[in-house]
Amino acid sequence: MSDADAGLSLIVDDVHVKYRTYGGRRRTADSGPPTRRSRLAQHVGAVDSVHAVRGVSFTAEHGESIGLIGHNGSGKSTLLRAIAGAVPTAGGAVYTSGTASLLGVSGALMKNLSGERNVTLGALALGLTPAQVDEQRDEIIEFAGIGEFADLPMKAYSSGMSARLRFAISTAARPDILMIDEALATGDAAFKKRSQQRIDEIREHAGTVLLVSHSMSTIRRSCDRALWMDHGRLLQDGPVDEVVDSYLESQA
Amino acid sequence: MSAPSPSAPLVEEVAQQPSRNQGAAALAAQHGLTRIGGRPRLSAYLKDLWQRRHFALKLGSSRAYARNQDSFLGQLWAVLTPLLWAGVYLFVFGVLLKTDRGVENFAGFLVIGVFLFRFTASSISAGAKAITGNSSLISSLQFPRALLPIAVVVAEFVALLPELVVLAALVLVTGEPVRVQWLLLLVAVGLQLLFSLGVAFIVARAVAEIRDVGNLIPFVIRALMYVSGVFFSIDHYAGGGLLGDILTHNPMAIYLELGRASLLEGQSVGLDIWAWGAGFAVVTLVGGFLYFWHGEEKYGRV
Structure with a gap:
């Protein structure tokens, strides 16, 4: 991280x-039309291979926030x-x-276990040490805003509460590259604001944020660059407004 | 395609080069980036595994805990379950079927067999699903996948601990004296743990590669149960000859024998059986681990 200003992350x-x-x-x-053989293949030997990403190349810098749309x-x-x-x-490199x-x-996470136990489990899963977990446990619970529900099993949580807890745990590790998959769609307005702050914080510490969302307003608000993916390929890479505009045009 | 961001031209440049891998690798080296994915070297893998050991321990113990948490009596079931199993087996095999021929303390003999066998059998059947049953965990977080079979065996071991307490109490009730040899039980269980972990590694990868292997595992476990002398003295039934030797020297029979010899005064084993137990443990663990590590880069694909 010696050249955090202009360096690639x-x-x-x-x-x-x-x-x-x-x-x-x-x-x-x-x-062709279904044969007896192809119908049988739905029941025996029903294994298929999906080529989901087909040759994508791009680079990202420290402090950059990139939206993925498609x-x-x-x-x-x-x-x-x-x-x-x-x-x-299956090919290429990251x-x-x-x-x-x-x-x-x-x-x-385990739905039978309390929120607090899940904080420990999730944070260890992210690679934090037990000492770091002890240090951050209260902060994570507070950020998630689950209050007295921390001692209740997660299955008792509303979907918004568990989404907040997951976000709080996931961002506790302060990764160099944070990737978010449709997470900001959940949670109330106050939590959306707090999670936006958390994302900005990670970017300020020279982290890179990649965000997948179907909400173009979220992408425009959170990102300064966007990648448009289509059928596993990268269709466009550029400033967020430009890419989002052409994406929306193609949808119309 | 416009290129306003300073990094965009680099994309173009990389994409146009015929030897693009070299270009990207050089660029990565220039910026101090490291390549991710693939199978790490064995030493790096072991180091990574050691650093993340707390996750496997927590995951395993949490699973054992969660199993009992969904009821009113909660963690009391950790002790109640083995007690009830002991009652059922004693009733069926001690009272109804009377398979106690050639055994001095049949109650102790039977319960040791049932608990120790359950530990390995559950480790194998849960180990078979260690990769395929955790696809959401695997596809979202990066960690050495060997942690998953380890967590499975940890969970079963945590379940075994209250069973060992029940076992000690039961053995005392049946009139066995407390002896220093009891400590050997820890060694026997330790060897059995290493063996079970080795098998968990093997079946975890085998099922990840070919799912159908998982459908065969219940039959293997059931067969193992009947040939290992869980309910009866294998020496008494096995007979002599090669087949008898193979039956009495299968790993499960060995570990049950070691456990019984440690706790029961009437059962004794020679050093050769300890050597067999240690041999099975080391060979299975090392072989199983290497086999599992060798498939590391594939596990996210299932």
């Missing part, structure tokens, strides 16, 4: 992501997972300056 170089899925197979147009299934979320190192790439964390600690 992230290089995504010709990244491809494929994943395997069990339980069904696609019927493509060129495979229709459902364009590969935005999968790309974030690949940058976080959670999903292996280089980062430090920890890249996806705002997606929910996989580590």
Whole structure:
């Protein structure tokens, strides 16, 4: 982080992501009308491979906030997972300056356990040490604004409360690259404001923020640059207003 | 495509180069960036694993805790469940079927067998789902995936601890004297733990690669239960010859024998059985871990 002013924090170089899925197979147009064999393949050997990201390249700088836009299934979320190192790439490479964390600690949390226990579990999952967890536990609970619900199991939480808790835990690690997947859509106005502050704070500490959202107003408000993805490819990369405008035009 | 951001031209530049990987790698080196993903070297992997050990321990113990938390009696079930199992098995095999031929303290013999076997059997069946059952955790966070099978075995071990307390109480009630040898139980369980972890590593990767392996695991566990002498003395039923030797030297039979010899005065084993137990533990753990680590870069894809 010696050249934090102008330095790159992230290089995504010709990244491809494929994943395997069990339980069904696609019927493509060129495979013709369904035969007995292709119908059978829905029940036995129903494994298919999806090429979700097809050669995406871009770079990001310290302190930059980048929005990812595109229709459902364009590969935005999968790309974030690949940058976080959670999903292996089928081709290409990702280089980062430090920890890249996806705002997606929910996989580590357990609905039967209290919010407080989940804070410990989630923070450890993000790579914090037990000492750091003890230090930050109260702050995380306070930021989430769950109050006395901290001792109740998470299954008793409203969807807004659990979304706030997840956001609070995920950002506690202060990652170098924070990736947010549609998280700001939840929560009330006051929490939206606080989470925006938290994101700004991360950017000020030379972090990079990548945000996936279908809300163009959120993208315009939070980001200064946008990437438009379509069918796993990068269609446009530029200043946020320019890219959002052409995206909206294409939708009209 | 406009290029207002200073980084945008770099994208173009990288994309136009035929040897783009080298260009990106050089750029990354220039800015001090490191490549992520792929399989780390074994030493780096072990180091990473050690640094993140608290997560595996917390995840495992939280799972064991959450299992009982969903009821009024809550954590009391950690003790009640093994007590009830002991009652059921004693009734069926001690009173109804009378498989106690050739066994001195059958109550102790049976309950040790049931609890120790449950530990490994649950470790294997939960270990088989360690990767495939945690896809949301895997696809959102980056950590050495070996933590997941470890967490599975930790959870089963945490469940075993109250069972061992119940076991000690029961063995005392049946008139066994307290002996220094009881401490050997910790060694026996320790070896069994390492063995179970090794198997958990193996099945976790095998099921991640070919899901259908998971469908076979219940049958393997059931077969193992009947050939390891959980409910009866294997020596008494196995007979002699090669088949008898194989039956009495399968890893589970060995660990049950070691556990029984530690707690029960009437059961004793030679050093050779301890050597077998240690051998199975080391070979399975090392082999299982290497096999699991070798598939590290693939786990996010399922």
